Amino acid sequence: MAPYTNIPLSPAELSYLHTSLAQDPPIRPDGRSPTQFRPLVAETDILPSANGSARICFADGTEAVVGVKAEVERTGRKGGLVRGKEDGEVEGEERGEDGWLDVSIEIPGTRDDDALPVFLAAMLTEALLADGELKGRLVIGRVWHWRLFVDILLLSQPLSYPLPLLSLTTHLALLSTRLPALISQKDEDPLFNDDWEASTHLFPRQPTTNEPETKPPITLLVMTVGTNILFDPSSDEIAVADAIVAISATEDSKDGGLKMVALRTVDPPSRLTSAGVPTQANTTAGGGLSAEETLKLREKDAGATVWRPPRGGVSRTVLGRMIKKVVEKGGVGEEVLEGLRGVKS
């Protein structure tokens, strides 16, 4: 079942919104430009008992809190028969495992196995594990590793897809996560420094500029209406979207730009809206057509005079343009990362 069947907009309102967003340039209900984001309030390190934490409030009132906790766990034996190298030679080559990152999302009003939390958790986990670097940093030795628990709490009812909100909050929380400093040697049972000031960041900082060397990815929600591409859609705009795509991007260490690490199409709730009734088919106005004739009329109209839920998918060229807009130099992705850089704890 699609997450939102309760869109309180009539076919006339939907048609109005769709037409205004399909203009060139698009006219958004709150007057923003296509790549303009709504203002948000963000703070990090708000929880003393968590390794890392962050809280973001969007302008429409949705609020999310993310807490990151790390626990030491014993590394299980990997399966398989063929061992390419002898055990003693695998120094410095330990790779992390996907199972060491545990992302859980709590949304009020939904159970843990509803579609929305499942899809959000899967998307966020995928993006975080995509380049394999995070996994690598969780290794302590050959026998022990860190298990990272990322608990995401959405504090308000989900008004629209909360994906960008949760992704940005997770990004900030992971950036602020610190792990205690390791004192013990290579293969001993791990012993850590009690002094929290000596702890190391999970995403280590450069010594000179105090900027993180690498950053966790961010996920943005991009929607398209006709040939227009819009960022940070509000719930009204999502209700009339032709297609919605979630794109995760992270900084490319090689050339300093952004690269895409995961992409997912999201089912737009506009497909579940009810279609409007063309005037000729309106029985109250004295129409009196049979079901077959009504159907033919609606098909011929094809959404020209009244609203009709979109059919089909998104064209490849539009998809390509969406990806480019996120990752290009000076594009939206870089803007968002730049904005997050200024967040102090």
Place this chain on the structure above:
Amino acid sequence: MPLDSSTYALAHLRVDGRRWKELRRIHGQMSTQAAADGSSYFEMGNTKIICTVLGPRQPTKSGGRDQSREAIIEVEIGVAGFSGMDRKKRSRNDKRTQEMQYTISSAFASTVFTSQYPHSTITIVLHVLSQDGALLAACINAATLALIDAGVPMQDYIAACTTGSTASYASNDEDADPLLDLNGMEELELPFLTMGTSGGEDKVNVLVMETRIQMPRLEAMVSVGLDGCKQVRNILDGIVREHGKKLLSSR
């Protein structure tokens, strides 16, 4: 034991340097979330609670039995996995949580003027971000602030705090002192109770005790608790007036 490691025997100071009658640092804010009808953020030491109130509104479960003459108060408590020292994901249906929900719901049902809103529901959602003792008390205080922010009419604030006794520590029970506002470590070791009062006449709305104590000690604990609740009530009142002043001056 927390009292052993502190200088309590010598100077009557607890682990965090407080005396027996001192509350922890209390901090509260109202209207923290624009999307809810009423919201608040409340800290009692390291215990941090976010509360949102939705309502009075139409009941979500339309069961057909809509003959209620009063508003129904629903409480939901979600304890975050990162709230304690160890990461533990608490399910929403375990008995302890349900008991706390019921306690808060019945406490407010007696204070809120529910007869003014028949056929409606007031939903209080509490998120525990960090716990370090006084969980139920902080939840009640946060809910009070959020209900006031939502404009729900009530007879008075419900102010809550915890009190304990050094009875298990002291060798001679006559020396046992009542303590106000225990933190997490102390709650694990010492007997304590949670008390919520409303109104200047010291009407006790909530009294929950899950540990054992000898009867003579109870009176001292309760009287210290009443005094502590009065202090908390003054703090809550201060927060509400501060918020009101800000609202009026911004017009």
Place this chain on the structure above:
Amino acid sequence: MAMLADRRRMNAPPGGTSPPVFASLPEAKLTKPIRTRNPDEHRKIFLRTGVVPSASGSAYYEISPSNTPRQTLVPSSSSLKITCTVHGPRPLPRNAAFSSNLLLTTHVKFAPFATRQRRGYVRDSSERDLGVHLETALRGVVIGDRWPKSGCEVVITVLEGEEDGWWADAEEGGKAGSWGMMNVLAGCITVASAAIADAGVDCVDLVSGGVAALTAERNGEGVLDPCPSEHDIKAACVVGYLQSRDEVTEMWMKGDAGSGSEALIDNAVKAAVLTRTVLAEAVKEATEMKIGKTSEAAVETTNTGKGKTKDIQMTG
């Protein structure tokens, strides 16, 4: 054991059974299978509709197993087998809220024996996630506003799944990025499309699933229909593609594609076009059979209508 606690099912004997473990010969060297097809060639697909007579529509999808001679009894790579049944469109229950569009529900489940690690009976999060992907793919294709107050249920059972890497490779165990799921999704999209066509639900086009990958071995040259045990996959992409409209209803891309993401999407679309030929063939065959049958049945009824009906004699 925890499994014994499941009282709702008929459990195995309490002592349990242990599968045979084959000792490997000291001389035998297990070699990782390598791809023998061209990079733009798909494995052979078997697709047939109408396999479950009691459902409104159904289809069975299978990728034929590889023909390379095996050194051990354990097959070197798995071959995907998926079955799909469609129930509907049928009316919603009375207490359900009014919906002016067809309510599509998808249910994807791996059989417990489908993968090398046994999966439980209860759906876990990866299966639910597959269900969400599939629903996104199908919803764009189904014309929902012709079926108000109705629901359609698509149930997919994966009898044998695609694995994430070569089973015998210990080091790869940590690197796997659930690439097998992407192949399963592509198969699910194709088989669901066939089953929906078999059920007669209104659609804009046939949606077919295709998967392509960028591997470490070929330095940026993409491969279609990657078998995860044959490749070291860096990035992969699954699409649900509508050929007549040149539109994509569902796309799932994972991994570090870098600047090759556009090429990866194009490759996935090429793979989808290849599967579409198989899909169209299967649907055409099934339709021809159905038309042939109905015309036969029509001829028969006219005969017996005019014909001599025999009176039934009751012997007492």
